[in-house]
Amino acid sequence: MAVKTGTTEDVIAGPALQEIVGWLTETDEGRLAHLWRLAEQCRRDSVGDEVHLRGLIEISNYCVRRCGYCGINAGNRGIERYRMTQREILDCARQAVEFGYGTVVLQSGEDPGLKADWIAQIIRAIKKDTPLAVTLSLGERSDEEFVAWRQAGADRYLIRFETSNPQLYEHIHPSLPGRRSDRIAILRQLTELGYEAGSGVMVGIPGQTYLDLARDILTFADLDLDMIGVGPYLPHPATPLGKEYMKMPANSPDQAPNTELMTCKVMALARLVCPLANIPSTTALATVNRESGRELGLMRGANIVMPNLTPAKYRAMYEIYPAKACIQETADKCHECMKARIVAIGRKIGAGRGDSKAKYRRTR
Ligand code: 5AD
Ligand code: FES
Numbered sequence: 061m062a063v064k065t066g067t068t069e070d071v072i073a074g075p076a077l078q079e080i081v082g083w084l085t086e087t088d089e090g091r092l093a094h095l096w097r098l099a100e101q102c103r104r105d106s107v108g109d110e111v112h113l114r115g116l117i118e119i120s121n122y123c124v125r126r127c128g129y130c131g132i133n134a135g136n137r138g139i140e141r142y143r144m145t146q147r148e149i150l151d152c153a154r155q156a157v158e159f160g161y162g163t164v165v166l167q168s169g170e171d172p173g174l175k176a177d178w179i180a181q182i183i184r185a186i187k188k189d190t191p192l193a194v195t196l197s198l199g200e201r202s203d204e205e206f207v208a209w210r211q212a213g214a215d216r217y218l219i220r221f222e223t224s225n226p227q228l229y230e231h232i233h234p235s236l237p238g239r240r241s242d243r244i245a246i247l248r249q250l251t252e253l254g255y256e257a258g259s260g261v262m263v264g265i266p267g268q269t270y271l272d273l274a275r276d277i278l279t280f281a282d283l284d285l286d287m288i289g290v291g292p293y294l295p296h297p298a299t300p301l302g303k304e305y306m307k308m309p310a311n312s313p314d315q316a317p318n319t320e321l322m323t324c325k326v327m328a329l330a331r332l333v334c335p336l337a338n339i340p341s342t343t344a345l346a347t348v349n350r351e352s353g354r355e356l357g358l359m360r361g362a363n364i365v366m367p368n369l370t371p372a373k374y375r376a377m378y379e380i381y382p383a384k385a386c387i388q389e390t391a392d393k394c395h396e397c398m399k400a401r402i403v404a405i406g407r408k409i410g411a412g413r414g415d416s417k418a419k420y421r422r423t424r
Pocket of ligand 2: 367368385386389393394395
């Protein structure tokens with residue numbers, strides 16, 4: 061038995077949904093071992109044994125949004141805010157080249173203080189000085205900004221839709237006044253503009269059911285995503301949702317748990333419905349299992365890791381959830397750590413930019 065893969069019309073059909081719910085609720089170890097084997101085989105056949113490294117630079121922790129889950133949301137007065145300088149960002153990009161990474165990811169809160177021209181200048185500078193692919197993860201910005209950054213040379217954009225359940229989404233990610241948050245529409249627009257588009261969800265959000273997660277997985281296929289990031293929801297005590305989580309009843313049968321196992325199931329199924337996507341083994345997964353979370357992700361569908369390049373002095377201020385992995389480490393340390401973990405499980409360090417094979421197929 062294999063989850064059906066293919067176009068929207070194939071995938072949205074009822075049986076696929078039920079089949080995915082079946083896997084998400086599966087407890088038999090032998091059956092689960094079969095799911096892991098399917099995901100491994102699919103990953104090997106579609107994107108190979110190379111693991112590509114994307115250097116993550118957390119350029120600003122200012123944010124205007126009040127996302128219920130996120131530790132750097134505007135309502136959190138307990139953290140110091142920072143914005144990196146252009147020089148600091150460029151130094152990190154040069155370090156990425158020295159480490160042999162093919163990509164840098166510029167990530168931030170939704171920060172209007174990061175002006176469109178300023179970001180465009182950095183993109184141009186990185187493109188001029190280095191062979192790196194540039195991925196942006198700067199939140200919901202205007203179409204004009206997406207166009208300008210693409211023209212400046214940005215290759216990819218990450219924006220998770222977090223959950224495909226519209227009521228749950230509005231609850232955890234309130235819209236700004238007069239501007240309904242529609243990340244699915246943004247993702248379609250980004251693809252239209254020629255970006256590689258990346259998205260993803262959190263697993264085990266309070267109120268998220270198995271059926272919700274199954275629909276999330278079908279949405280990955282529907283959007284034909286180039287990149288899919290999945291991590292467990294990790295409650296942050298200084299957030300509204302973190303407080304809700306503490307009061308959640310322990311025994312609601314439909315609630316998807318925020319466990320390592322459930323995250324691995326979603327990653328494995330994401331691989332099966334989007335064979336060609338680039339799928340990272342996330343920091344959130346490494347946070348729930350410090351010992352071997354990264355490796356587990358790589359062995360259950362993932363082919364990407366995102367070592368942190370953010371200067372040590374800023375890392376602790378980018379605590380979107382508590383006890384985040386790599387927060388005490390330096391770029392050098394994360395680089396060595398990632399390489400060792402990849403090699404230890406018999407995989408290869410990716411050469412080149414690790415562009416999306418899904419985009420290649422779509423635009424060929
Ligand atoms: N737990 C897990 N993941 C989180 N993110 C933000 N806050 C949390 C949290 N508390 C994820 C969101 C966001 C990405 C950058 O980090 O999915 O899109
Ligand atoms: Fe940062 Fe392992 S990747 S410490």
